[in-house]
Every structure is written in C-alpha cells, then in structure tokens.
Amino acid sequence: MNPLLKQQPPTKDRYDVVIVGGAMMGASTAWFLTDTPDFDGSVLVVERDPSYEFCSTAHSNSCIRQQFSTEINVRISQFGADFINNLPRHMGNDPRVPQLRIQNYGYLYLADNDAFADILRDNQKVQHAAGAGTRLLSPEQIKEAYPFYNVDDVVLGSLNTVDEGYWDSIAVFDWWRRQSRERGVEYVANEVVTMAKNAAGTRVETVTLASGEVISCGQVVNCSGPRAARTSRMAGIDIPVEPRKRYTWVFSAEKPLDRELPLTVDPSGVHMRQDGKTTYMAGGHSEVDPAVDYDDFNMDLSLWENHVWPAIATRIPQFEAIKVMREWTGHYAYNTFDHNAIIGPHDTIENFIFLNGFSGHGLQQAPAMGRGTAEWLTYGEYRSLDLTPFHYDRILRNAPLVEKAII
The missing domain is CATH 3.30.9.10 (D-Amino Acid Oxidase, subunit A, domain 2)
Structure with a gap:
C-alpha cells in the first residue's frame, strides 16, 4: 500500500463478495454483479492504490483483436467489441454514458x-x-x-x-466504477494483507486489511493483476502468475x-x-x-x-x-503455464475465485470475464459463454489451454 495514501475502513464487517483489486477486472466483476438480476448481495472492492498509477490498466496500449488461435478467445473478444460499440445500451441506456467506437x-x-x-x-x-x-x-x-x-x-x-x-478503455473503466458505486458497491483504499480459512480449510472466512479490520466474506475474488500470486498465497494457493x-x-x-x-x-x-x-x-x-x-x-x-x-x-x-x-x-x-487466463474456483477452497494471468490481453477480455465471473458468483455456473476451459483445475491436470497468438 502506498504509505502516502490514507487507508479507508469499510463500512461493514461482512460482505457477500470481497474483490481484491479494483482495476479493470475488479471493476468489471463488481459492475456485472450489480447488473445480474438475481444478485442482491453486498460487494466490497479493496484497492491498494486508487490512483491506479502503476496498475496494468493504466499502462495498457488499450487495443482489442479477434485474431486468436482458440475459439473461446475469439468469442470473448467479440463480446468485448459489442460491449464497447454499444456501451450505452449495455449500461442500461444511461444518458450520461458516452457512445464509443473501436x-x-x-x-x-x-x-x-x-x-x-x-x-x-x-x-x-x-x-x-x-x-x-x-x-x-x-x-x-x-x-x-x-x-x-x-x-x-x-x-x-x-x-x-x-x-x-484501439478503444477507450479508461472510459469503460470509469463508468463501471461510477455505476457500480451508485448501485451500492463499496470501494475502499486499503489492502488485503492476510486471509483466514475455516478449520476444514475449505473456505476463506475472513480477510484482514492493512488498516487492521477483519472482514468476513462469502466469496473472495482475486483481481490483483500482476500481484495475483501474492494474493493467492494468502489462501495457501500457488498460481503460475x-x-x-x-x-x-x-x-x-x-x-x-x-x-x-x-x-x-x-x-x-x-x-x-x-x-x-x-x-x-x-x-x-x-x-x-x-x-x-x-x-x-x-x-x-x-x-x-x-x-x-x-x-x-x-x-x-x-x-x-x-x-x-x-x-x-x-x-x-x-501466466507462465499457458499464457491464458486462470479463472473460476479453486479445487478445494470453494469460495476463492480466480481472475488472473491474462498475459497482456486482459483489457479486451474484461467485459466477458467480468460477466462470466458475476454469473459464477451468482449461479455457480456460466449462463452466457462457457468459460470453464480457463478454470484453475487445468493447472492441476497439467492440461494447458495453449494460445499461440500472444504479443
């Protein structure tokens, strides 16, 4: 956590979903949760640096492509393109939302x-x-x-x-955060420093913030970008990011x-x-x-x-x-394993959700990945695009999902 930034305590001591990291993936997940009709839970987004000065989102070249070697990555970018080109419609025809074009x-x-x-x-x-x-x-x-x-x-x-x-990723990012806050998502400038599991080791029960608060959580989503491995280790998990x-x-x-x-x-x-x-x-x-x-x-x-x-x-x-x-x-x-995203639940820690390892194509995949993660958190399944090929268990099975079109 930047020592010059004032740490903000959350307003509650329990949330249904705690999102660790508030850059593009965290903002997308939070917004899509608010846009999922059957989700009515509480959401806390913990961002260690709300200036976003050094996050990957701020340093991206902000482009989108469909030229991938796997169909699922092509489909993900196609939804991303539709989301960008029809942003006001996707965001509830909010008249404040700008019309963007790739x-x-x-x-x-x-x-x-x-x-x-x-x-x-x-x-x-x-x-x-x-x-x-x-x-x-x-x-x-x-x-x-x-x-x-x-x-x-x-x-x-x-x-x-x-x-x-090229597309204006910062405009989408800003509107995801603005609308999700208006819909009740809480963002705090703070940092998750430890996690505690239940006695059986099957769930993360609490996260502790740098400011000292211990927060109970229903589900935890790792959206911490290049710091993903550090966040996962708090739950006793190693990932190749x-x-x-x-x-x-x-x-x-x-x-x-x-x-x-x-x-x-x-x-x-x-x-x-x-x-x-x-x-x-x-x-x-x-x-x-x-x-x-x-x-x-x-x-x-x-x-x-x-x-x-x-x-x-x-x-x-x-x-x-x-x-x-x-x-x-x-x-x-x-992602040193196969250059593709690692998403979905852990195999034994059932409420720890990955959204990590995008290897340079995260911004263009953020709409589909945020939507899919929100569906998984709400329904325990994907309702729009099947993202199970990206699940963490492929690492345990040593079954890489190879993407040849990496830049």
Whole structure:
C-alpha cells in the first residue's frame, strides 16, 4: 500500500463478495454483479492504490483483436467489441454514458517463415469459423494496401480491420466504477494483507486489511493483476502468475505515413500502431524476459536504441527519422503455464475465485470475464459463454489451454 495514501475502513464487517483489486477486472466483476438480476448481495472492492498509477490498466496500449488461435478467445473478444460499440445500451441506456467506437485500423501479423505462416493459416480457420473477418495477404497484397512497409522478408500477413484496433478503455473503466458505486458497491483504499480459512480449510472466512479490520466474506475474488500470486498465497494457493515488464514508446515521424498504421506484429517481437493523427506507438520487451519485482517500473534505456527502433525502421523506412515523445513501463500479469487466463474456483477452497494471468490481453477480455465471473458468483455456473476451459483445475491436470497468438 502506498504509505502516502490514507487507508479507508469499510463500512461493514461482512460482505457477500470481497474483490481484491479494483482495476479493470475488479471493476468489471463488481459492475456485472450489480447488473445480474438475481444478485442482491453486498460487494466490497479493496484497492491498494486508487490512483491506479502503476496498475496494468493504466499502462495498457488499450487495443482489442479477434485474431486468436482458440475459439473461446475469439468469442470473448467479440463480446468485448459489442460491449464497447454499444456501451450505452449495455449500461442500461444511461444518458450520461458516452457512445464509443473501436478505431478499426486493425491488426496485421507478419510471418517471415513458413512455420509461422502455417500458424496464421490455422488461426484464420478458427477465426473464420467464429465469424471473424481475418484475411490472409501475400507480400504483394500487403504492399498494395500499405505501400510504406518493407516486405522483402515477409512470407504471409494476417489482417482484420473489423472490431480490431484501439478503444477507450479508461472510459469503460470509469463508468463501471461510477455505476457500480451508485448501485451500492463499496470501494475502499486499503489492502488485503492476510486471509483466514475455516478449520476444514475449505473456505476463506475472513480477510484482514492493512488498516487492521477483519472482514468476513462469502466469496473472495482475486483481481490483483500482476500481484495475483501474492494474493493467492494468502489462501495457501500457488498460481503460475508473475509480473513481467512491457515497454511502450509514443513517437512522431518527420514524414508521417499517408494512411493509418495497423497494429503491426513484427517478426522481431516488436509491435507498432497508429496512436494519434500523426503519432505512433511501439511496444516490446527485452530478449531476456524475467519476472520482476512488483514495484519495478524502471525503463531499459538501451532497448529502444538497440532493438525497437531498428526493428520499426527496418519494417517502415519512413520511421528512420522519428522523435520519442514519451515512454513508460508496465507489467503483464504473465501466466507462465499457458499464457491464458486462470479463472473460476479453486479445487478445494470453494469460495476463492480466480481472475488472473491474462498475459497482456486482459483489457479486451474484461467485459466477458467480468460477466462470466458475476454469473459464477451468482449461479455457480456460466449462463452466457462457457468459460470453464480457463478454470484453475487445468493447472492441476497439467492440461494447458495453449494460445499461440500472444504479443
């Protein structure tokens, strides 16, 4: 907990649902609980830093795509896109809620070898079966559509410009929090520091806050992002989630491109996209990609000069003359097991619910995951989209749900 922030005690000593972490996943879960007709319980959201200065939500590049290798991830993003594009309707036609639109400059995956090209072909079949508009492009077709690319080493491209691109995630985040508070959800600036289970070890009975209060809970939801493993350990559970650094740069070009730049996933591992009318965003990570300390947000000053800039200037020669305007470091909540979310209940601690390990695609999945978690908390089952493939028990069974389209 930031020592400069004043800790807030909750107003009650028992809640039906205690959500640990109030960023995107916690806010989504809280709001969807209030939007579930059969849920009438009390909800407490405990957020250690309500400024959200260092949370993954604040550091995200805020994009959405349907180009995944598993059908369930495609379906999740399709609901996310519908939620974004029809936000007022989803939020009860509240006249204060803004009308948002995804800026559909799309995602373009570039393959520089036959093996990755085959993966793109396989992925497209999955995406098409789910109704996504992904197109496979030859190097010549890429060059025709986007003349600024160097495609000398490209074998195949995969592009979708329907419900793929940038969206205003902070607007959705703010309205989830605002409406859920108005509907009775309580947010406190505090931190869960310990948990106590019943004698049988089958339920979390209480959580203790940094300010000293002991709160009884019906169910606990772990929404603590990169700190998920720390929160789980309070209940005696180990999960394979760790914080890993992801770096972002926003830059201007001496000669701007003559059309919008799709979010381009380069074979080098660097990705870049349109940011403003004449500005661009690039992201990447170091070749050595270790877990880092929860509070380590230091930039790698050599990464831009030695890796990112050379990669984007090679792909787009116009980007040889650019100026960095701002830069930052964020954390992925990285699931080392299979790069997919871990959600649902623990196998023996029945009221401990996971919502963790999104490995970089959490914001775009937040609407479907919050809705599903609210359904599970209310009904003990999913009523809209079956999310059981993401349940914690797959880790116990050593049965990874492999997602090949990770950035």
